[in-house]
Amino acid sequence: xxxxxxxxxxxxxxxxxxxxxxxxxxxxxxxxxxxxxxxxxxxxxxxxxxxxxxxxxxxxxxxxxxxxxxxxxxxxxxxxxxxxxxxxxxxxxxxxxxxxxxxxxxxxxxxxxxxxxxxxxxxxxxxxxxxxxxxxxxxxxxxxxxxxxxxxxxxxxxxxxxxxxxxxxxxxxxxxxxxxxxxxxxxxxxxxxxxxxxxxxxxxxxxxxxxxxxxxxxxxxxxxxxxxxxxxxxxxxxxxxxxxxxxxxxxxxxxxxxxxxxxxxxxxxxxxxxxxxxxxxxxxxxxxxxxxxxxxxxxxxxxxxxx
Amino acid sequence: xxxxxxxxxxxxxxxxxxxxxxxxxxxxxxxxxxxxxxxxxxxxxxxxxxxxxxxxxxxxxxxxxxxxxxxxxxxxxxxxxxxxxxxxxxxxxxxxxxxxxxxxxxxxxxxxxxxxxxxxxxxxxxxxxxxxxxxxxxxxxxxxxxxxxxxxxxxxxxxxxxxxxxxxxxxxxxxxxxxxxxxxxxxxxxxxxxxxxxxxxxxxxxxxxxxxxxxxxxxxxxxxxxxxxxxxxxxxxxxxxxxxxxxxxxxxxxxxxxxxxxxxxxxxxxxxxxxxxxxxxxxxxxxxxxxxxxxxxxxxxxxxxxxxxxxxxxxx
Numbered sequence: 001x002x003x004x005x006x007x008x009x010x011x012x013x014x015x016x017x018x019x020x021x022x023x024x025x026x027x028x029x030x031x032x033x034x035x036x037x038x039x040x041x042x043x044x045x046x047x048x049x050x051x052x053x054x055x056x057x058x059x060x061x062x063x064x065x066x067x068x069x070x071x072x073x074x075x076x077x078x079x080x081x082x083x084x085x086x087x088x089x090x091x092x093x094x095x096x097x098x099x100x101x102x103x104x105x106x107x108x109x110x111x112x113x114x115x116x117x118x119x120x121x122x123x124x125x126x127x128x129x130x131x132x133x134x135x136x137x138x139x140x141x142x143x144x145x146x147x148x149x150x151x152x153x154x155x156x157x158x159x160x161x162x163x164x165x166x167x168x169x170x171x172x173x174x175x176x177x178x179x180x181x182x183x184x185x186x187x188x189x190x191x192x193x194x195x196x197x198x199x200x201x202x203x204x205x206x207x208x209x210x211x212x213x214x215x216x217x218x219x220x221x222x223x224x225x226x227x228x229x230x231x232x233x234x235x236x237x238x239x240x241x242x243x244x245x246x247x248x249x250x251x252x253x254x255x256x257x258x259x260x261x262x263x264x265x266x267x268x269x270x271x272x273x274x275x276x277x278x279x280x281x282x283x284x285x286x287x288x289x290x291x292x293x294x295x296x297x298x299x300x301x302x303x304x305x306x307x
Numbered sequence: 308x309x310x311x312x313x314x315x316x317x318x319x320x321x322x323x324x325x326x327x328x329x330x331x332x333x334x335x336x337x338x339x340x341x342x343x344x345x346x347x348x349x350x351x352x353x354x355x356x357x358x359x360x361x362x363x364x365x366x367x368x369x370x371x372x373x374x375x376x377x378x379x380x381x382x383x384x385x386x387x388x389x390x391x392x393x394x395x396x397x398x399x400x401x402x403x404x405x406x407x408x409x410x411x412x413x414x415x416x417x418x419x420x421x422x423x424x425x426x427x428x429x430x431x432x433x434x435x436x437x438x439x440x441x442x443x444x445x446x447x448x449x450x451x452x453x454x455x456x457x458x459x460x461x462x463x464x465x466x467x468x469x470x471x472x473x474x475x476x477x478x479x480x481x482x483x484x485x486x487x488x489x490x491x492x493x494x495x496x497x498x499x500x501x502x503x504x505x506x507x508x509x510x511x512x513x514x515x516x517x518x519x520x521x522x523x524x525x526x527x528x529x530x531x532x533x534x535x536x537x538x539x540x541x542x543x544x545x546x547x548x549x550x551x552x553x554x555x556x557x558x559x560x561x562x563x564x565x566x567x568x569x570x571x572x573x574x575x576x577x578x579x580x581x582x583x584x585x586x587x588x589x590x591x592x593x594x595x596x597x598x599x600x601x602x603x604x605x606x607x608x609x610x611x612x613x614x615x616x617x618x619x620x621x622x623x
Binding site: 011014015016018019022023026027029030137138140141142143144145146149150152153157242245248249252253263264267268275279282283286287 | 357457458460461462464465466468469470472473474476477478479551555558559562563564565575578582585586589592596599600603604607608611
């Protein structure tokens with residue numbers, strides 16, 4: 001196991017470098033001169049411009065710029081944006097919002113998704129099963145954008161149950177965006193659980209458990225669920241990494257100041273350092289949670305051995 | 308063995324100038340054979356209501372995209388009168404009017420074309436990239452596979468919408484229909500590649516591949532004639548669903564202001580314009596949202612039905 005983790009960690013290095021370089025190169029290609037934009041209507045003195053361009057390594061070729069950036073990054077320096085603010089400050093200020101949003105979304109996804117999936121799976125082709133199948137198709141089909149506005153309109157404006165914008169009301173502000181963000185994965189978790197439970201219900205050990213007279217509830221909870229939830233748990237784990245990078249739309253519509261919103265604003269304002277820093281962080285989360293999930297898989301399922 | 312495979316084997320035999328007997332067995336076991344995967348799948352598909360709902364929705368949507376003037380009830384999306392601004396839906400104007408006083412039904416109807424164009428174009432690029440990279444990677448293996456797989460990991464790790472935003476914002480490829488499709492495809496081809504790669508790896512050790520090789524078929528021919536046709540089923544399912552996903556992604560990018568720009572007519576632009584009027588004129592967000600959702604749903608339903616039909620294990 002140790003060797004497997006070490007090898008996987010080594011394999012993440014080229015992916016991290018590749019992904020951050022990909023973003024770096026694209027940001028490099030963004031049009032306009034950020035230094036000139038800094039001066040506004042009054043052009044900056046040539047000496048100042050030269051100094052600033054030198055500070056931000058803007059006159060170096062792409063590869064040199066990138067090498068310098070990575071060099072700083074390895075020492076924990078995410079650089080500064082063009083207004084002199086440390087990128088790390090922006091990240092530490094914005095990240096908690098995204099983490100809370102992700103936590104709420106994952107909670108919805110796990111609780112509602114698993115319950116719906118189990119109810120559907122234990123009686124295949126029953127009423128609940130068809131209900132879950134149809135509603136998950138519908139939920140998957142609704143674009144997150146549409147879902148956000150519909151929920152804002154219905155729960156926020158018509159019913160007045162939840163705040164629809166900003167984070168001024170603590171956890172309550174995260175309920176609606178969390179549900180919207182979770183919707184697609186929630187439907188997927190329900191389907192995954194359903195298939196997995198239905199498959200396990202036909203397994204020999206479940207028949208044995210029933211045959212020896214265990215109550216229905218015990219058979220489901222102690223025997224079926226423990227095996228059926230393995231793929232579900234691993235999907236949810238990997239989804240943490242995906243959601244942390246995928247909240248751009250949700251954070252924009254619900255006006256939440258998280259890293260998704262920050263990176264979108266930064267792209268529009270050509271704040272290259274902010275974009276590259278946050279995207280690198282998102283990529284890191286994504287890879288990290290995928291690695292955790294792979295290791296978790298072996299821990300949960302003794303049939304899987306990596307060495 | 309399907310007729311196609313048999314014909315292929317026969318062709319390979321003739322090229323190689325040998326006879327293995329595989330292509331023309333003395334006892335023709337395939338004559339009385341059971342249905343092929345595809346006719347079997349069609350049989351299941353035909354009886355699936357999900358498929359028909361999706362197919363009818365998709366067809367209607369296609370007709371709307373090709374002949375919008377038929378569905379716009381005679382209204383021109385660009386002839387507007389401010390005196391009608393934000394009027395609610397009525398018997399004459401089913402979807403009401405937008406803020407500029409343009410007939411909203413006509414606008415929503417004319418929005419279909421861009422969505423469909425972008426969806427189809429992007430999926431085409433996704434397919435080409437996915438199939439080529441995946442097939443090469445899976446078929447040749449070794450160093451080629453390692454390099455291509457890591458490259459795929461790199462793209463996979465960058466959040467989809469974010470990658471497309473940066474590509475479009477850089478302005479290198481503009482902001483038109485083609486540009487949006489390319490930006491979406493550039494960060495959307497990885498799953499197709501992984502699907503094709505794993506299918507190719509699974510299929511390439513089959514006996515019929517060994518037979519074709521024994522008869523001297525070249526690598527390229529084996530890949531194109533023998534392996535890919537047998538690896539295509541999961542990709543077809545994925546492609547169908549992905550058209551829907553890409554159409555939703557286009558609306559999202561356009562809504563965020565980095566996709567299509569005015570004066571283009573697009574559901575994303577309509578939702579964006581309507582969002583600030585959610586309190587006073589909710590129909591401005593509602594109608595494009597409903598139509599967008601139905602469109603996405605059509606493709607996802609067809610894909611779901613196709614998956615059930617092509618995967619015998621899924622059938623209860």
